[in-house]
Amino acid sequence: MYPLHPCWSCCCLLLFFSLGVQEVPKEPSAAPEQIHLSYSGEPGSMTVTWTTWVPTDSEVQFGVQLTGPLTFRAQGTVSPFVDGGHLRRKLYIHRVTLQGLLPGIQYVYRCGSTQGWSRRFRFRALKNEPYWSPRLAVFGDMGTENPKALPRLRRDTQQGMYDAVLHVGDFAYDMHQDNARIGDAFMRLIEPVAASLPYMTCPGNHEERYNFSNYKARFSMPGDNEGLWYSWDLGPAHIISFSTEVYFFLHYGRHMVERQFHWLERDLQKANENRANRPWIITMGHRPMYCSNADLDDCTWHESKVRKGLFGKLFGLEDLFYKYGVDLELWAHEHSYERLWPIYNYRVFNGSREMPYNNPRGPVHIITGSAGCEERLTRFTLFPRPWSAVRVKEYGYTRLHILNGTHMHIQQVSDDQDGKIVDDVWVVRPLLNRMMYL
Numbered sequence: 001m002y003p004l005h006p007c008w009s010c011c012c013l014l015l016f017f018s019l020g021v022q023e024v025p026k027e028p029s030a031a032p033e034q035i036h037l038s039y040s041g042e043p044g045s046m047t048v049t050w051t052t053w054v055p056t057d058s059e060v061q062f063g064v065q066l067t068g069p070l071t072f073r074a075q076g077t078v079s080p081f082v083d084g085g086h087l088r089r090k091l092y093i094h095r096v097t098l099q100g101l102l103p104g105i106q107y108v109y110r111c112g113s114t115q116g117w118s119r120r121f122r123f124r125a126l127k128n129e130p131y132w133s134p135r136l137a138v139f140g141d142m143g144t145e146n147p148k149a150l151p152r153l154r155r156d157t158q159q160g161m162y163d164a165v166l167h168v169g170d171f172a173y174d175m176h177q178d179n180a181r182i183g184d185a186f187m188r189l190i191e192p193v194a195a196s197l198p199y200m201t202c203p204g205n206h207e208e209r210y211n212f213s214n215y216k217a218r219f220s221m222p223g224d225n226e227g228l229w230y231s232w233d234l235g236p237a238h239i240i241s242f243s244t245e246v247y248f249f250l251h252y253g254r255h256m257v258e259r260q261f262h263w264l265e266r267d268l269q270k271a272n273e274n275r276a277n278r279p280w281i282i283t284m285g286h287r288p289m290y291c292s293n294a295d296l297d298d299c300t301w302h303e304s305k306v307r308k309g310l311f312g313k314l315f316g317l318e319d320l321f322y323k324y325g326v327d328l329e330l331w332a333h334e335h336s337y338e339r340l341w342p343i344y345n346y347r348v349f350n351g352s353r354e355m356p357y358n359n360p361r362g363p364v365h366i367i368t369g370s371a372g373c374e375e376r377l378t379r380f381t382l383f384p385r386p387w388s389a390v391r392v393k394e395y396g397y398t399r400l401h402i403l404n405g406t407h408m409h410i411q412q413v414s415d416d417q418d419g420k421i422v423d424d425v426w427v428v429r430p431l432l433n434r435m436m437y438l
């Protein structure tokens with residue numbers, strides 16, 4: 001061993017010190033990050049949710065002028081969230097609901113506290129009445145790695161193409177991974193979209209860990225059920241989000257299946273009482289009742305738990321949704337896009353052979369889970385069943401334009417083909433007698 005020259009050790013120390021300084025993680029920081037919006041379900045509202053690494057106040061400053069001072073202020077709450085991983089990382093989740101927003105008006109906001117503010121973001125307040133034409137981006141299964149749809153979604157968002165996003169389960173892959181750092185990375189990744197548009201969600205199987213704790217903590221959905229199931233009105237539509245996962249992770253409580261089922265039935269009854277006002281009933285849930293992918297998933301087999309319920313008979317949803325005349329059922333989980341002919345109990349109920357989606361006599365199903373994740377795309381079986389109308393094994397997402405109470409436009413965007421529309425269909429139903437499929 002040679003003693004080091006004093007200068008050497010000095011250099012080493014300096015080097016070590018400077019590396020050390022660079023390696024100090026961003027946390028703990030009072031600066032807001034992972035900023036995203038959601039609709040609270042109350043007319044004229046919007047909820048802003050974000051994360052800090054130390055407890056701070058929760059304030060949103062907002063206004064209608066693009067530059068200059070932000071004249072309005074709203075306060076909210078902060079709640080600590082401790083991830084279940086061995087590091088027990090602690091996040092502070094802030095929630096502020098803005099109220100009294102003027103419908104259709106664009107707002108500028110920033111969030112944080114005197115200890116640190118976010119940059120400014122913009123959003124448009126949702127309109128409350130039924131007579132307008134909302135546009136949605138719909139997809140599931142988007143991860144932190146390989147999120148193929150995200151760049152285009154971001155451009156679409158900047159161009160003001162949408163009023164809301166529906167993310168139909170499976171986020172980040174998975175939010176709890178690496179002591180929930182993957183969840184942080186994902187929430188930062190979607191911020192350019194989710195801080196500008198209400199980002200509405202439902203849980204998928206990838207959120208299951210620690211009883212869906214990351215999902216429940218990070219999102220702020222309408223109602224008081226931790227975002228597991230809820231509904232909201234958007235223009236001519238009533239949108240119901242629910243958890244297919246209650247059928248699969250029974251160790252978190254079989255009572256969840258029953259509670260959700262009864263809530264769904266009650267909500268569908270209320271939606272039908274209000275159907276003259278909001279004619280469309282749209283559901284979103286993660287695992288589909290039908291699919292024709294070549295994997296071992298539930299829908300590949302004849303008795304899907306979501307469709308037929310536990311033991312093939314308890315709390316199945318196909319009968320319920322059919323009985324209450326649900327128009328459109330949005331699913332994901334399979335990493336592909338599939339559209340079905342109007343269907344009930346494996347039978348196709350086209351409106352007519354020429355115009356299957358004009359006065360369909362059963363719900364229309366769309367499975368859209370190809371936004372991109374580390375698991376890549378899912379193959380289809382060689383021979384589709386007669387109920388499968390269109391199958392696309394390409395990365396992409398769905399655009400849903402709810403034109404008015406009778407006309408709805410569905411398009412599938414392919415990211416593999418640089419934004420080309422690879423499926424395009426109108427669903428048309430009469431204004432009245434929507435509850436019964438006959």
Ligand SMILES: *[C@@H]1O[C@H](CO)[C@@H](O)[C@H](O)[C@H]1NC(C)=O
Nearest residue numbers: 211216226228251252253256
């Ligand atoms: C899981 O969470 C739900 C509420 O989100 C709760 O009702 C249920 O009891 C929990 N299950 C367990 C096993 O803790």
Ligand SMILES: *[C@@H]1O[C@H](CO)[C@@H](O)[C@H](O)[C@H]1NC(C)=O
Nearest residue numbers: 341348350352353354355356
């Ligand atoms: C439904 O309509 C499509 C498109 O016209 C047709 O290919 C299919 O055979 C029809 N199915 C039934 C059962 O009528």
Ligand SMILES: *[C@@H]1O[C@H](CO)[C@@H](O)[C@H](O)[C@H]1NC(C)=O
Nearest residue numbers: 403404405406407408430431
């Ligand atoms: C909805 O829009 C379509 C297409 O423009 C139109 O033909 C239809 O009459 C409209 N329906 C209602 C209820 O306004």
Ligand SMILES: [Fe+2]
Nearest residue numbers: 170204205333
């Ligand atoms: Fe899934």
